[in-house]
Amino acid sequence: MKRILLTAAAAAVALAGAGCGESSTVTVYKQGQYQGKPDTAPWDKDGPFKGDKVAWEKAIRDRNNGQNEYTRSTPTAN
Secondary structure, three states: OHHHHHHHHHHHHHHHHHHOOOOOOOOOEEOOEEOOOOOOOHHHOOOOOOOOHHHHHHHHHHHHHHOOHHHHHOOOOO
16 A cells, blocks of 8 residues: 555656656747747738728727627617
């Protein structure tokens, strides 16, 4: 019984020690230059806007207005 407990404790210590190491697999920063994927503007991506910044801004404004509780809860005259 004592041997099983010692073996289990040794295994737990070994697993805990293995999880504490830090490994570097990819270097994305190289002395002042970012080596990752370049960012693109949201309206330049494939989708409904196809480079039209004005249409993208209008869609964002309309979406924000649809989420505005003040404009949604205002009663309209019939």
